[in-house]
Amino acid sequence: MYSPLIVAEALLNGLMLGAVYALVALGLTLVYGVLHIVNFAHGAFLTVAMFGVWLAWDRLGMDPYLSMVLLVPAMGALGYAAQRWIIGPASRGADNSILLVTLGLSIVIQNGLLALFSSDTRTIDTDYAFQVVEVGPLLLSFPRVVGLGAALVTAVALWVILNRTDIGRAIRAVAKEKLGASLVGIDVAHVYAVTFAIGSACLGVAAALLMPVFYVEPNTGAAFVLVAFTIVVLGGMGSVTGALVGGLLIGVVESASSLWFGDSLGQIGIFLIFIAVLLIRPTGLFGARQ
Amino acid sequence: MTDMFRTPTRRAVLRGGAAAAVTALAAPAVLRAQPAAVKIGLLQPLSGFLAQAGDLARVGAEFAVKEINDAGGIKALGGAPVELVVGDSRSNAEAGAQATEELNSAGVVAIGGGFASGISLTATQAAARYDLPFLVDSAVADSITQRDLANTFRFGPNFSMATEIALANLVKLNDAAGSPAKTVALVHEDGLFGSGLAKLMQEKLPGLGFEIVEVISHPTPARDMSNVALRLRSLQPDLIIPSHYYNEFVLLARTLQQQRVKPKGIYAIFGGAASSYQFVKEYPDAAEGVFDCNHWGDPSNPIDAALQAEVEAQGKFYAYNAPINYSLVKVLAEAVEKAGAADRAAVTEQLASAEFASGVMPYGTTKFDASGQNASALPLNTQVQGGEIKVIYPAEYAQTEPKFPV
Numbered sequence: 148m149y150s151p152l153i154v155a156e157a158l159l160n161g162l163m164l165g166a167v168y169a170l171v172a173l174g175l176t177l178v179y180g181v182l183h184i185v186n187f188a189h190g191a192f193l194t195v196a197m198f199g200v201w202l203a204w205d206r207l208g209m210d211p212y213l214s215m216v217l218l219v220p221a222m223g224a225l226g227y228a229a230q231r232w233i234i235g236p237a238s239r240g241a242d243n244s245i246l247l248v249t250l251g252l253s254i255v256i257q258n259g260l261l262a263l264f265s266s267d268t269r270t271i272d273t274d275y276a277f278q279v280v281e282v283g284p285l286l287l288s289f290p291r292v293v294g295l296g297a298a299l300v301t302a303v304a305l306w307v308i309l310n311r312t313d314i315g316r317a318i319r320a321v322a323k324e325k326l327g328a329s330l331v332g333i334d335v336a337h338v339y340a341v342t343f344a345i346g347s348a349c350l351g352v353a354a355a356l357l358m359p360v361f362y363v364e365p366n367t368g369a370a371f372v373l374v375a376f377t378i379v380v381l382g383g384m385g386s387v388t389g390a391l392v393g394g395l396l397i398g399v400v401e402s403a404s405s406l407w408f409g410d411s412l413g414q415i416g417i418f419l420i421f422i423a424v425l426l427i428r429p430t431g432l433f434g435a436r437q
Numbered sequence: 438m439t440d441m442f443r444t445p446t447r448r449a450v451l452r453g454g455a456a457a458a459v460t461a462l463a464a465p466a467v468l469r470a471q472p473a474a475v476k477i478g479l480l481q482p483l484s485g486f487l488a489q490a491g492d493l494a495r496v497g498a499e500f501a502v503k504e505i506n507d508a509g510g511i512k513a514l515g516g517a518p519v520e521l522v523v524g525d526s527r528s529n530a531e532a533g534a535q536a537t538e539e540l541n542s543a544g545v546v547a548i549g550g551g552f553a554s555g556i557s558l559t560a561t562q563a564a565a566r567y568d569l570p571f572l573v574d575s576a577v578a579d580s581i582t583q584r585d586l587a588n589t590f591r592f593g594p595n596f597s598m599a600t601e602i603a604l605a606n607l608v609k610l611n612d613a614a615g616s617p618a619k620t621v622a623l624v625h626e627d628g629l630f631g632s633g634l635a636k637l638m639q640e641k642l643p644g645l646g647f648e649i650v651e652v653i654s655h656p657t658p659a660r661d662m663s664n665v666a667l668r669l670r671s672l673q674p675d676l677i678i679p680s681h682y683y684n685e686f687v688l689l690a691r692t693l694q695q696q697r698v699k700p701k702g703i704y705a706i707f708g709g710a711a712s713s714y715q716f717v718k719e720y721p722d723a724a725e726g727v728f729d730c731n732h733w734g735d736p737s738n739p740i741d742a743a744l745q746a747e748v749e750a751q752g753k754f755y756a757y758n759a760p761i762n763y764s765l766v767k768v769l770a771e772a773v774e775k776a777g778a779a780d781r782a783a784v785t786e787q788l789a790s791a792e793f794a795s796g797v798m799p800y801g802t803t804k805f806d807a808s809g810q811n812a813s814a815l816p817l818n819t820q821v822q823g824g825e826i827k828v829i830y831p832a833e834y835a836q837t838e839p840k841f842p843v
Contacts, residue, residue, distance in 0.1 A: 149667075149668070149671050150671055153667050153668070153670065153671040156667055157663075157664055157667055160663045160667075164661070265484050266484050266485050266527060266528075267484050267485065267486075267488050268486045268658060268684075272719075276691075277691045277692070277694065277695040278695070279695055279696075286695070286696055286697065288663060288695065360661070362658065362684075364486075405664045406664050406667065406668065409653060409654050409655070410653070410654065410655035410656065410659065410661075410664060410665060411627045411654045411655060411656050413664075
C-alpha cells in the first residue's frame with residue numbers, strides 16, 4: 148500500500164494531466180454541441196498545433212508557452228478556414244457527410260505531416276521541464292502546474308465567450324435551433340466556422356502546454372483524441388462544464404490506475420469508464436436528457 | 438638500432454620481388470575492369486523513436502567500409518570494394534521485415550544490424566526465406582538464435598550471457614562495498630527486451646541475496662514517468678535496475694532527480710542511455726554514478742577512440758551502436774574474404790564454421806556456436822564518473838575503480 152502522500156501526489160499528477168485532456172475535449176464537445184457532429188479531424192489538428200509549437204521552438208527559438216501567442220490565432224484561423232471553405236461546402240449540409248469529410252481531412256493531414264516531418268518523434272527541451280513546485284511535502288512538476296492553471300483559465304474564458312458575448316449567444320442560438328437562428332439574421336455558416344475556430348484555438352493552447360513534457364510525431368494527436376472522446380461522452384456531449392470535469396476525472400483515473408496496475412495498463416481504467424457510462428448513463432454527467 | 442641497418446635477407450628480397458610481380462600482373466586487370474562491388478546490407482532504425490541508435494550504427498558501419506576499401510577492398514575478390522546498402526526499419530518490426538525484403542532485392546550478400554529484439558526477430562526470419570545470412574548486432578532476446586534459422590547469427594551477447602555477467606558483477610560490486618544494497622526495484626519497458634530481462638532478474642536476484650520490492654513495467658514510447666518515480670520514492674529501494682531504450686531511460690533518470698529519489702545505485706542492464714554520451718553530456722547530474730552492463734567497445738583499442746572522434750566530428754554523441762556495427766561489418770567482410778566469393782551460401786558457411794577478428798569489441802576471437810550465437814561475446818560494465826563513461830569490469834578492460842554506493 149502506498150503512503151497517503153504518494154497517493155495524493157499521484158492524484159494531483161492525474162488532475163494536472165486531466166487538465167490538458169480537458170482542453171482537447173473542450174474543442175471536441177463545442178463542435179459537437181453546435182454542429183452535432185463528431186469532428187474526426189480534431190486529433191490531426193492537435194498534431195498540427197504540436198508541430199507548430201515544435202517548429203516555433205526549433206526554427207525561431209521560441210519558448211513553447213510563449214508560442215501560444217502565435218499558435219492560438221493561427222489554429223483559430225485554420226479551424227475557421229477548414230470549416231468555412233472545406234468541411235462546410237464539401238458536406239453540402241448533410242451531417243453524415245460532415246463526419247466523413249472530417250475523417251477524410253484527418254487522413255490527409257496525418258499523411259501530409261508524415262511526408263513533411265517523417266515518423267520521427269520530436270521533443271522540446273526546456274530548462275523548466277523537470278523543475279518542481281514544492282507545496283508543503285508535495286513535489287509538483289512545474290509544466291503540469293502551468294498546464295492545470297492554463298486549462299482552467301481557458302475553460303473560464305470559453306464560458307465567458309459563450310455566455311457573455313454576442314458571438315457566444317449566436318453560437319448557442321445555432322446550437323439550439325439552426326433554422327430559427329438564421330431567421331433572426333444569424334449567419335449560420337459563419338457561426339459554424341467560428342465554433343470550429345474556437346475548438347481549434349483550444350488545441351493551440353493544449354499543444355503549447357503539452358510540448359514541454361511530451362513528444363510529437365504524425366500520429367500523436369490520435370491518442371489524445373481517443374481519450375477526449377471518452378471525456379466528451381463522460382461529461383455529456385456538448386457540455387463545456389462536462390468536458391472540464393470529465394477531463395480532470397479521467398486524468399485522475401488514469402494516474403491512479405497506472406499507480407496500482409502499472410503504466411502499461413494505465414489507460415485501462417479510462418476505457419472501462421467509457422463502457423460503463425455508455426451502459427448506465429448514455430447522456431453523460433452533464434448532458435441534457437433527451 | 439642494428440635492426441635498421443640490417444641487410445635484407447634473401448627471403449625478404451624474394452618476397453618483395455614476388456609482390457612486385459603480382460602487382461605488375463594485376464595492374465592491367467585493374468585497368469580493364471574494376472571488380473564488382475560486394476554489397477553488404479545494414480538494417481537499422483533510421484526513423485522513428487529509435488532513429489538515433491540507427492544513425493550511430495550507420496556511422497560505425499560506414500567507418501568500417503571506408504577502412505576496408507582504403508586497405509584495398511576484398512582481396513580474395515581482386516580487391517573488390519565493399520558497398521554498404523542501408524535499409525531503414527523505421528523502428529518497428531513490420532517495417533524491419535519490409536526493409537529486409539528491399540535489401541534482398543538490392544542484391545546484398547549479407548545483412549548486419551537489427552538493433553532491437555522485436556525488429557531482429559522479423560528481419561532475420563524475412564532474410565531466412567532468401568537464405569540471406571543475417572548478423573544481428575545488439576538485439577539481445579535469446580530467442581533470436583533459438584529458432585533453428587541457418588542464416589541467423591548474433592555478434593553481441595544475448596540476454597542469458599549478459600545477465601549472468603551483470604549479476605556476477607553486481608554481487609562483486611556490492612560485496613566490495615560491504616553489501617549496502619539489499620532491496621531492488623526493477624523498471625522495464627514492456628516489450629520483448631524489457632520484459633524478458635525483468636523475468637530473468639526475478640528468477641535470479643533472490644538467490645543472490647537481493648529482495649525485489651517492486652517490478653514496474655511501462656510502454657515504449659512512455660509519456661511520463663511521474664508515477665513510476667512516485668512508486669520508487671515510496672518504496673525507497675537500495676538499487677534500481679532499469680532496462681529500456683534511450684528516451685525512457687533519460688525520462689526516468691530525470692524524473693527520479695526531479696522527485697528526489699536517491700537510491701544507492703542505478704544499475705542498468707542494457708540501459709538505453711547509461712552508455713550514451715548524449716545523456717552524459719546533456720544531463721550530467723542525472724547521469725553521474727549510473728552503472729551499466731552493456732555492449733561497449735574495448736577502450737584500449739585505438740580504433741575505438743578514432744571511431745568516437747569520427748562520431749563527434751559529425752556533431753553526434755558517441756554510444757555503443759557505432760563500435761558494434763563497425764565491428765560487425767568487419768566480420769561480414771572477413772566472411773566474404775574467407776568465402777572467396779560474394780555468395781550467400783558460402784558466406785553463411787564461413788560464419789557457421791570459421792573464426793573472426795572482433796573489430797573493436799572486447800570479444801577476443803569471434804566464433805559462432807551451433808545456434809549462431811557468438812560464444813565469446815562479452816558485455817562490459819561501465820559507470821559514469823566525472824562526465825565520462827568508464828569501464829569498471831572486467832579487470833582486463835577496466836579503466837577505473839567503481840564508486841559505490843553513489
